[in-house]
Amino acid sequence: MTMQGTEAERALTEQVVSRFADTPDARLRTLMQSLVRHLHAYVREVEPTEAEWFAAIRFLTETGQMCDDVVRQEFILLSDTLGVSMLVDAINHRYASGATDTTVFGPFYIDGMPERAYGENMAFTPGTPALVQGRVMTTDGKPVANALLDVWQTADNGMYSGQDTAQPHGNLRGRYRTDAEGRYAIRTIVPVCYPIPTDGPVGRMLNATGRYPWRPAHLHFMITAADHSTLVTHLFNQNDPYLDSDAVFGVKPSLLVDYREHTADDAAAQQFGFEGGFSEARYDFVLERA
Structure with a gap:
């Protein structure tokens, strides 16, 4: 199995999770480590191309750019429409x-x-x-x-x-x-x-x-x-x-x-x-x- 194979991918996930092990706030530590595990699992499941991943980053960037301090909150709208x-x-x-x-x-x-x-x-x-x-x-x-x-x-x-x-x-x-x-x-x-x-x-x-x-x-x-x-x-x-x-x-x-x-x-x-x-x-x- 190559370094790009499943074992290397899962090892990367655990390496990132371990970087949050010393987070002083226990709840924040739980939130961040779980986020990493689930986000990495999603990426491994759908196997996005680099173009798709950059498109996702662009989507999130534009979502933030649609927000303002008074009326429009596009991230709430995104959260709402995703249930x-x-x-x-x-x-x-x-x-x-x-x-x-x-x-x-x-x-x-x-x-x-x-x-x-x-x-x-x-x-x-x-x-x-x-x-x-x-x-x-x-x-x-x-x-x-x-x-x-x-x-x-x-x-x-x-x-x-x-x-x-x-x-x-x-x-x-x-x-x-x-x-x-x-x-x-x-x-x-x-x-x-x-x-x-x-x-x-x-x-x-x-x-x-x-x-x-x-x-x-x-x-x-x-x-x-x-x-x-x-x-x-x-x-x-x-x-x-x-x-x-x-x-x-x-x-x-x-x-x-x-x-x-x-x-x-x-x-x-x-x-x-x-x-x-x-x-x-x-x-x-x-x-x-x-």
């Missing part, structure tokens, strides 16, 4: 606790959006008027007062503010607090399905592999409250055609909601300032104690 984000989510939430199911964070969150009043409208662009309301509860059924719901969604054109510079700052984004009874109310528009961005390396990967880029309509939530674990989740429109083919594998049956139509003479229309008909979805979130 890694949902696998990490599953590993970190293996055991049923009675809390609301989690799902992916997504690449288009913007920190520091305006704090809005109970029932305040966060939609500054056209769409089907909607009201989303419910309660935030503990696993033993008690209301969580002063919980902070950080909410974001796309406009009717399928793009997020920040991603779409034509949208007003903070459009379809806001932070809402629950009242003393754990109730929240958000005035917005009905979410729409949309394709994830395909103008970068992740889009080229999807096109090359014959995959569709569509995500089902959803509303993002990140909910925080004192003495409770942070909840990152979505609410999905239950009649959306892409629920079974979400490009980022984020759909969970417990997170589906029904937007029901209401007329202008509904009491909620008066309470929340709707001038005509609107659609309403209700959902109670359950937080796990920290």
Whole structure:
């Protein structure tokens, strides 16, 4: 067997693994040594040509170049479309606790959006008027007062503010607090399905592999409250055609909601300032104690 044969290849792997043996942090040592073993095993399995390997390096370089400090995070998008984000989510939430199911964070969150009043409208662009309301509860059924719901969604054109510079700052984004009874109310528009961005390396990967880029309509939530674990989740429109083919594998049956139509003479229309008909979805979130 030549030096390029299997024994030499495996000896190289163990040589690289051994270089991390003195890593002071035990967890970092585990992460790095396992990464080397699995990455080397992948390379031995697929036996890439040098041209293919340089193409992979170029792909990762371009993925990083598509990222910015505010809106676009192409590496999160890559993790999402490979199912890694949902696998990490599953590993970190293996055991049923009675809390609301989690799902992916997504690449288009913007920190520091305006704090809005109970029932305040966060939609500054056209769409089907909607009201989303419910309660935030503990696993033993008690209301969580002063919980902070950080909410974001796309406009009717399928793009997020920040991603779409034509949208007003903070459009379809806001932070809402629950009242003393754990109730929240958000005035917005009905979410729409949309394709994830395909103008970068992740889009080229999807096109090359014959995959569709569509995500089902959803509303993002990140909910925080004192003495409770942070909840990152979505609410999905239950009649959306892409629920079974979400490009980022984020759909969970417990997170589906029904937007029901209401007329202008509904009491909620008066309470929340709707001038005509609107659609309403209700959902109670359950937080796990920290």
